[in-house]
Amino acid sequence: MKDLVYLPDVVTLNLCQDTCNGCGMCIQVCPHEVFELSGKKAHIIRRDYCMECGACALNCPVQAVTVKSGVGCAAGIISGILNNSEPTCGCSDSKSTCC
Amino acid sequence: MKNSFFVGNVTISDSAIPLISTKTSFTxxxxxxxxxxxxxxxxxxxxPGLYAVGNPGPGSDVFVTANYKLSFDALRKNLTGVNGWILVLDTKGVNVWCAAGKGTFGTKELVNRIRLVSxxxxxxxxxxxxxxxxxxxxSAYKVKEETGFNVHYGPxxxxxxxxxxxxxxxxxxEMRKVTFGFRDRIKLIPNDFMYGKYYLAGAMAFFFIISGMSGRGLSYKDFYGQGGPAILKILLAYFSGIILxxxxxPYIPGRRFSFKGFLTGFLVFLSLVLLKSAGxxxxxxxxxxFIITTVSSFMAMNWTGSSTYTSLSGVKKEMKVSIPLQIGFALIGVVIQVVGKFI
Known part of the structure; x- marks a missing residue:
């Protein structure tokens, strides 16, 4: 099946190639094959497939990757606006935290 | 909940670690x-804590998971024949990916849990x-800095x-890629159906009340004749957004979920027209x-959160256009319907 893709030219993903040390961690953690390693540097090859989960940026040991990560969830954004907070996915939030 | 998966204990360096079964039961x-x-x-x-599967020793692998039981079950049933340790993090009962997004399946909790279980x-x-x-x-490199443990990201x-x-x-x-096939999508539907139940009940009640209105005021006869079909149309529109x-x-044109939902809603509306049941x-x-396409569009848009490929920036961009349109459509639909009852 063809990969599903969302809106074009919208994600906040950035890769600074000068800083990149070519460790390949971003390639390992990305769930949508956004990166590729060539010439000992990472390259963004499928930008529009990025879902801004933030795994690459969090695991980049030299902070070459940046992205404003968050949940791509309309219900979460609506509840964020209503509660005047960051968008959160509230589907599995429970009031009680005790087991 | 009865924990039927405990089968004994494994003793290692003076600690008794609960041994768990890799078979999942009917329960x-x-x-x-x-x-x-x-x-x-x-x-x-x-x-949360440390568990054992098989017959593990000091050299056995450590698998980390969330304390949502579905996540825990998915892991243990795939470890049949493996001798290993399972480290369960406290994610407040949320699955790995969602908890990671919230930060509860995170560096701090992992570092903390490694220390707690020694x-x-x-x-x-x-x-x-x-x-x-x-x-x-x-963050793998931060876990390494703080505990010395090397994080290997598995499949x-x-x-x-x-x-x-x-x-x-x-x-x-192939192991690294998130797919979103038909079966994955089907599994999510019941939960989404339940998640929007208050929207659904509210919309059904609203249109039931409108259905009883006419120039003669509220009438039992109108409720009886019009209320049922009105509720059914809302239900169909809801199903259109949340199931269809x-x-x-993948086969509906467009990339915006709200647009896809509008199209399926339009399909439902056309079917009703063809069946001479649209009004x-x-x-x-x-x-x-207006009403059916809006309900379907709104519910489909909310489904972005269940999908595995939408970004925050993308959904915000989609909503900037879709929400005003949905509000406008809903208002037009309600006004036309109410006015139509009185002329």
């Missing part, structure tokens, strides 16, 4: 069915295997774990066009 299956419908979903948990006294190596989707919350799906181990702890392209759109997702007069029929 586990029924529990899974129930949480898919949202029943006791926030309480479907196991206690993992360095249990195993003689520094290798942790994490589900790849945990990477959204865990996305627990079903690939043995293949991952056998290929020398390397996740190939997800099922047909009693032109005004009512036109009003249902």
């Amino acid at each position: 586990d299956f029924m529990g899974a069915v129930m949480v898919r419908w949202g029943i006791r979903r926030d309480h479907y948990r196991v206690s 993992l360095d006294k249990i195993v003689n190596h520094k290798r942790l295997i994490l589900p790849q989707l945990g990477a959204t919350g865990v 996305v799906r627990a079903a690939d774990i043995k293949r991952f181990i056998n290929s020398g702890y390397r996740a190939d392209k 759109t997800p099922l047909l997702l 009693n007069d032109y005004m009512e029929i036109v009003s249902w066009f």
